[in-house]
Amino acid sequence: MSAIIIKELTKKFGEFTAVDSVSFSVEPGELFGLLGPNGAGKTTIINMLTTLLLPTAGDAEIAGYDLRQDPGEVRNNIGIIFQDPSLDIGLTGRENLEFHAMMYNIGSDERKKRIREVLDVVGLADKADILVENYSGGMKRRLEIARGLIHYPKVLFLDEPTLGLDAQTRRSIWDHIRNLNRNYGTSVILTTHYMEEADFLCDRIAIIDHGKIIALDTPSGLKNCLRGDCVSLTIEGRVDLIAAALGEKEWVKEIVPKGKTLDVILSDYEKNIPDIFQTASNLGIEISSINFSKPSLEDVFIRLTGSIIREQEGSRQSVRRDRMRRRMLR
């Protein structure tokens, strides 16, 4: 049974189609990424899958329960970490977790045990009893992740889990996400517009733009579909000879001579580089240096959407909220 099956899910806001007939499925234990620029429709998909928004058309099944028929059971089996903050800053960390566990009807002993457990997972055990308004951004995020785990969800949604966090905190949150995916076997769907994040974490990635899926594959699959790996050789000797010899190999896709260097576009460079050296030495040609590069997801994205991904430090709504929160606390 798949963790999630989505069939032609669509959401319209008036005339505007935010999500346009999206279909995909996620396997149990998979780390699945939705990658796309802001406003591509990622959050709208998440909001529909977590029962906060009603789809205009299409169906979805989460952990075996139909989104429309059985929203209660869907809610029981999912956890979500929202893009914008969703903690009660007037409560302590522990009280936030306690609240959540009670809402999921977890009994008293079990509750205490699980709260201790998730606080350890995110390393907040010693900060649990101070008010959340005194937490740093990274601590709040970690608390939200802890909260998402308390009820042992089968499917966990993470909407831009590291938006606006510094590099170090981002790294530690990635580790948390990986660990919980491995240790609990939780299926994870995360949205992001950070290329490295999707590349580092996800088993498969769907690239979304203007409410549509424009590509869906493993990170390496996406990169391979681009053009393959590139090996640059600097040659002492006759460039044309080796270019001709390599041109006959079936794993070579393209050869671009540039003076003394030769760009070879090929598949599986790890496997085929020895062959390049072999060919060169058979011809008595010396390779003085070698350089390889794999295409990045960024290249894939540019190729597919014709634009670079638009980075932004935080969503406009969350900036507005922060401003308001400051005003209210005065």
Added chain:
Amino acid sequence: MIQRKVIYILWRREMIKYFRARSRMAGAIGMPAFMLIFQGMGFRRVEFPGLPESIGYFQYLVPGIIGMTLLFTAAYAGMSVIMDKQFGFLKEVMVTPASRVSIVLGMISGSATTSLIQALIIMMMSVLLGFRLPFLPAVLSSFMIMVLISMIFINIGLILSSVLKDFHGFSTVINFIAFPLFLLSGALFPVSNLPASIRILSYFDPLTYGVDALRGVLIGHCEFSIVLDVCILLTLSVLMICTSSYFFRRAETI
């Protein structure tokens, strides 16, 4: 569909926040306290037609100010929902499997408790200022009436909060509703002194019956009958709870 744990934790959250935010407590008590002191003392010797001589204006005013406290604190319960919405916490509440009815009941019970506490503070204050309390059973039954009054206005606040998005809008609308309700209710003067055209409006004001019932049990004087008052209050609170549950089930929370 009624989950006790859900109601309890929502209630407890409200209590924790109420007792942590002392300034909120003091702020909400300020206005009725000033009314009690200045209006009550200033008009002490005024005699209203239609009021028995044995009841001084201060005795008459206290149940009205208690009603006012309940009206304003209860109606502002919607404000905390708006704040949860703005700060994203309401989404967290709504993605849980807790039944929507339990969520609404939890919110109501929390706010009802805080408004009752506020009203009791005002009551104690008025005793210090010279209000003569009736016997204990009458005081206890006045608590029941207070609960009914706060139910009605909490639900008005909740319904508004499910429709409105930001709290500037909310406080404007709630003031626009709460002030006329307060002034029309007879909290400050006997409704019978109003000209007939305006008096009719006061019959549509739930607080009129609330204040009247409070006067009935606390000072033994009312314009209608306590039974009628309580019946109206009871019917309205049940109706309002159903309406606000409906609105909450229907609302998309983002």
